[in-house]
Amino acid sequence: RPKNFPPGPPTLPLLGNVLSLSQENPLEDLERLRLSYGNVYSLFIGSRPAVVISGLKAIKEAIVIKGAEYAGRPQDMFVNDVTENKGVILADYGLRWKEHRRFALMTLRNFGLGKKSMEDKINDEIEYTIKTLEQSQGGILSPQVMFHNAASNIICQVLFGKRFEYNDELIKVIVQCFTENSKMANGPWAMVYDSLPITRSLPLPFRKAFTNYKTCQNIAMELVTEHKKTRVPGEPRDFLDCYLDELDKRGNDGSSFSEELLTNYILDLHFAGTDTTSNTLLTGFLYLMNYPHIQERCQQEIDQVLQGKDRASFEDRNSMPYVQAVIHEVQRIANTVPLSVFHCTTKDTELMGYSIPKGTMIIQNLTSVLREEGQWKSTHEFNPENFLNEHGEFVKPDAFMPFSAGPRVCLGEGLARMELFLFTVTLLKKFKFIWPEDAGEPDFTPVYGVTLTPKPYNMKVQLRSSE
Numbered sequence: 001r002p003k004n005f006p007p008g009p010p011t012l013p014l015l016g017n018v019l020s021l022s023q024e025n026p027l028e029d030l031e032r033l034r035l036s037y038g039n040v041y042s043l044f045i046g047s048r049p050a051v052v053i054s055g056l057k058a059i060k061e062a063i064v065i066k067g068a069e070y071a072g073r074p075q076d077m078f079v080n081d082v083t084e085n086k087g088v089i090l091a092d093y094g095l096r097w098k099e100h101r102r103f104a105l106m107t108l109r110n111f112g113l114g115k116k117s118m119e120d121k122i123n124d125e126i127e128y129t130i131k132t133l134e135q136s137q138g139g140i141l142s143p144q145v146m147f148h149n150a151a152s153n154i155i156c157q158v159l160f161g162k163r164f165e166y167n168d169e170l171i172k173v174i175v176q177c178f179t180e181n182s183k184m185a186n187g188p189w190a191m192v193y194d195s196l197p198i199t200r201s202l203p204l205p206f207r208k209a210f211t212n213y214k215t216c217q218n219i220a221m222e223l224v225t226e227h228k229k230t231r232v233p234g235e236p237r238d239f240l241d242c243y244l245d246e247l248d249k250r251g252n253d254g255s256s257f258s259e260e261l262l263t264n265y266i267l268d269l270h271f272a273g274t275d276t277t278s279n280t281l282l283t284g285f286l287y288l289m290n291y292p293h294i295q296e297r298c299q300q301e302i303d304q305v306l307q308g309k310d311r312a313s314f315e316d317r318n319s320m321p322y323v324q325a326v327i328h329e330v331q332r333i334a335n336t337v338p339l340s341v342f343h344c345t346t347k348d349t350e351l352m353g354y355s356i357p358k359g360t361m362i363i364q365n366l367t368s369v370l371r372e373e374g375q376w377k378s379t380h381e382f383n384p385e386n387f388l389n390e391h392g393e394f395v396k397p398d399a400f401m402p403f404s405a406g407p408r409v410c411l412g413e414g415l416a417r418m419e420l421f422l423f424t425v426t427l428l429k430k431f432k433f434i435w436p437e438d439a440g441e442p443d444f445t446p447v448y449g450v451t452l453t454p455k456p457y458n459m460k461v462q463l464r465s466s467e
C-alpha cells in the first residue's frame with residue numbers, strides 16, 4: 001500500500017483480496033471489512049488498488065465536495081472491454097464523457113417538453129401494463145417480464161421513437177443479453193478477467209458477454225441505418241435523430257461525436273434505463289403486497305387527489321406526501337445499484353486524512369448510506385415514516401442517494417422518478433395487489449448483481465372497482 005493509503009486486509013500475491021469477497025454477494029463482506037477498518041479502507045482486486053468508501057460523510061466528501069477529483073471511471077476492466085469503451089456510463093472523465101453527458105441531459109429535457117411530453121409517453125406505456133394486468137384479473141401473474149418490458153419500451157420511445165410489442169423477438173434478445181451481462185459483470189468470471197489479465201484471451205465463460213454485446217450492437221446498428229434512411233434533417237423524431245443532426249452540425253469540428261460511438265451510446269442508455277427502473281418497481285410491488293395497510297393508505301390518498309381524473313400527472317406528487325414517502329422508501333429498501341458504478345480518482349487527492357493517488361479505483365458503497373444508523377428514523381424496516389415529518393409532510397434526508405450524487409449522478413434520475421411515480425399511482429388507483437395465499441412467506445432477500453433484483457414472485461390482481 002502506498003504511504004498514508006487507507007488501511008485494509010492483508011493481500012495475496014496476484015489475487016489481492018479477491019478471495020475475501022463472496023462472489024455471490026460481496027455486500028456483507030464489505031460491511032464486515034468496514035467494521036474492522038472504518039469508512040475508508042482499501043482492497044486489492046488482483047494487483048489493482050481500490051478504496052471502498054462508506055457512510056454519508058465520507059461519500060459526500062469524495063463525490064460531491066471533491067466531485068471532479070473522484071469523477072473518473074476505471075479503465076481496462078472486463079466491463080470496459082465488453083462495451084469497447086465507447087459508451088457514456090464507463091467513459092473516463094474527459095471531453096467525450098462531458099459532451100455526451102451534456103447532450104443526453106439536454107435531449108432528454110427537450111423531449112420532455114416536446115410535442116408529446118415524456119409524461120404522455122410513460123402514461124401511454126402504462127395503458128399496456130394495465131391491459132396485461134386486466135387479462136390476469138382475479139388470477140396470478142408473474143410481473144418480472146411485464147415491468148422489464150414497460151421500462152424498456154419507455155426508453156425505446158425516447159431513443160428510437162417507437163415501442164415494441166411485449167413478445168417482440170428483438171426486444172427479448174436485447175433484454176436477455178443485458179440481463180446476462182449485468183449478472184456476469186459482478187460475477188466470479190469478471191473477477192478472474194480483472195485480476196488475472198493472462199486469462200483474457202482464453203475461451204472461458206466470460207466470452208459469452210462479448211458475444212451478447214455484439215448481438216445487441218448489430219440490432220442497434222440496424223436501427224441507426226433505418227433512421228438514416230427515413231429521417232428529415234433538422235426535424236428530429238427521437239434521440240437517435242437528434243444525434244444524427246448533431247453530427248451534421250458538428251462536421252469535423254474536433255468534437256467527440258461520431259457515428260461509431262452512437263450504437264454503444266444508445267445501448268448504454270437502454271441498459272441504464274431498463275434494469276434499474278424495473279427492479280425498483282418489482283421491489284415496490286413486492287412490499288406493497290406484503291404491507292397491505294401501506295398499500296391502502298396510498299390508495300386513499302390517490303383517490304382523494306385524482307378523484308375522477310383518469311390520468312395522473314407528475315405534478316400530482318406535490319399533493320401526495322404519503323405516496324411520495326412510500327416511493328422513496330421503496331427506493332431506499334430496493335437499494336437498486338448497491339455499489340453504484342465504480343469511480344476512479346482523476347488526480348492525487350485526499351479523503352478523511354488519507355492520501356489517494358491518481359488512478360485509484362473508488363467503490364462507493366451506497367448500501368452503507370441507505371442503511372446508515374443515525375440517518376433514518378427506522379433503518380432496518382420498510383417504513384415510509386423515514387420520509388415524513390411530524391406534520392405528515394414529505395421530507396428527503398441527505399442520506400437518500402440511490403442515484404448517487406456529484407458530477408456523475410445518474411443522468412436518468414428525472415425520467416426514473418417520473419416513471420416510478422406514474423406507474424405506482426396509476427396501477428394502485430386501478431388495482432389491488434395481493435400476495436397469493438399459497439405463496440408462503442415472502443423472501444425479501446434480493447439477488448446480487450450490478451443491480452439488485454427481487455427473487456421471482458407472483459402477484460394476484462383484483463380490479464378495485466369490483467371490490
Ligand code: HEM
Nearest residue numbers: 089272273276277336337340341403404408410411412416
Ligand atoms: C430507479 C432507477 C435508477 C437508479 C436507481 C439509477 C442509479 C444510478 C446510479 C447509482 C448511477 C451511478 C452514478 C455514479 O457513478 O456515481 C447511475 C448512472 C447512470 N444512469 Fe441511472 N439509475 C436509474 C435509472 C436510469 C434511467 C431511467 C436512465 C436513462 C436514461 C439512467 C441512465 C444513467 C446513465 C447514462 C448513467 C451514467 C452517468 C455518468 O456516468 O455520467 N439511469 N444511475
